[in-house]
Amino acid sequence: MNGPAAGLELRDVVAGYGGQPILHSISFSVQPGERLVVVGPNGSGKSTLMKTVVGLLRPMSGAVRLGGADVTALGAPARAALGLAYIPQETNIFRNMTVLENLHVGYEFVAPSKGPTFSERLEAVLGLFPEIRVKLRSTAGHLSGGQRQMVAMAAALMPKPTVLALDEPSAGLSPRNAGLLFEVIGRVAASGVTMLIVEQNTQLGLGAADQGIVLVNGHVRLAAPAMTVRTDPEIRRLYLGGV
Ligand SMILES: Nc1ncnc2c1ncn2[C@@H]1O[C@H](COP(=O)(O)OP(=O)(O)OP(=O)(O)O)[C@@H](O)[C@H]1O
Numbered sequence: 001m002n003g004p005a006a007g008l009e010l011r012d013v014v015a016g017y018g019g020q021p022i023l024h025s026i027s028f029s030v031q032p033g034e035r036l037v038v039v040g041p042n043g044s045g046k047s048t049l050m051k052t053v054v055g056l057l058r059p060m061s062g063a064v065r066l067g068g069a070d071v072t073a074l075g076a077p078a079r080a081a082l083g084l085a086y087i088p089q090e091t092n093i094f095r096n097m098t099v100l101e102n103l104h105v106g107y108e109f110v111a112p113s114k115g116p117t118f119s120e121r122l123e124a125v126l127g128l129f130p131e132i133r134v135k136l137r138s139t140a141g142h143l144s145g146g147q148r149q150m151v152a153m154a155a156a157l158m159p160k161p162t163v164l165a166l167d168e169p170s171a172g173l174s175p176r177n178a179g180l181l182f183e184v185i186g187r188v189a190a191s192g193v194t195m196l197i198v199e200q201n202t203q204l205g206l207g208a209a210d211q212g213i214v215l216v217n218g219h220v221r222l223a224a225p226a227m228t229v230r231t232d233p234e235i236r237r238l239y240l241g242g243v
């Protein structure tokens, strides 16, 4: 294989807790700039997969590769320094700080010794999130759920990551705000960031993705172009609650 290195790749990953596997031989690759959405029933292992990707959970076997480099042995901070940003489902902003302070923390988190300055990154990120430019001095905790999720994404993008991992970005949002958030996710993807997204709203998530994976009981039940997953009648009936 002589193609470009995948943005993110898992090979035969087995992972779980206390020696008990939850994920069974998971393999996939996301090409640079692509969006892969993972869907599946509650408890199927989606967040466990996310934790394994970002380095919070060490796999029992298998490999995680980032931009072609094997990062399996690295913890979360080292993976972040290599360009992997992670937004957990909850507690993903500092609510008592202003939006601008949150963006500072996001920038300093990876502490780039060289590369773009804070001001340069701020302008680039606000270009993707004009909605929060007018909120920079606001206390982050006073924003709406959708705005807070945008602040979390903006802060994660401040160090200029190459891969962004999002766990349930639309959780708790109204359908309208979830739709707006996925518009922003589209803008971020168009800027060249590779994305791995776990999403409960399967139609919205798969509608915004290149590839889709259906995870059931820790197994990849289907991996296909997102549109194929979205319209597969059996998968919709069994796992996605489709009509
Ligand atoms: N820290 C933990 N220790 C032990 N077991 C865990 C831990 N976290 C999750 N599990 C178990 O792993 C399985 C998968 O959980 P996980 O959170 O990955 O599912 P999920 O697909 O993200 O579910 P949801 O859609 O509800 O967020 C569940 O059986 C859960 O009980």
Ligand SMILES: [Mg+2]
Pocket (backbone or CB within 6 Å): 046, 047, 048
């Ligand atoms: Mg989860």
